[in-house]
Amino acid sequence: MFVAYLTVTLLASTLNGSAAVANLIGHEYPKTEADRNQIPRSWVRPLGVLLGAGALGLLAGIVVPVVGTLAAAGLVLYFVGGLGAHVRAGNYRLGAWALFFLLALAALTVNLAYHPR
Structure with a gap:
């Protein structure tokens, strides 16, 4: 289970981090x-x-699990808001959104499965 948790967490972190850099630059x-x-x-x-x-x-959630859980939940909410923006604008090109959303959802799922409360 740790390998799945680590793989999904690192992938989600890398993808969202690269998107953050693209936005910031x-x-x-x-x-x-x-x-x-x-x-x-x-x-x-x-x-x-x-x-x-x-x-x-x-990434911090690897050391402090509650931070990872909150970060993954925050990303899920971020992309739910993103879906709302797409629908409001009539933009149904949702391929990239789906990738990011499902990866955030997977990160939340494996985080909760690996670190049960």
Whole structure:
């Protein structure tokens, strides 16, 4: 079980961390997605900070399990909000969203399974 937990956690952290970096450095992809979802471009960096906090929280959760659980739950909520933004804007290109959401959900699931309360 530890191998599954570690694999999913590292994968989710890496993917969300790279998305955070893309948002924070002003890469064109997050800006295009913000425009497509009718989100102000001024929100791109703060959203990147949230992604980065989630990625770092997942890593910290390896040492302090409750932090990982909260980070994974936060990422799930972040992507539920992202789905709302997509639907509100009429943007049904949900491939990338589904990948990120399912990975966050998997991270939460393995975290709860590996660290039962």
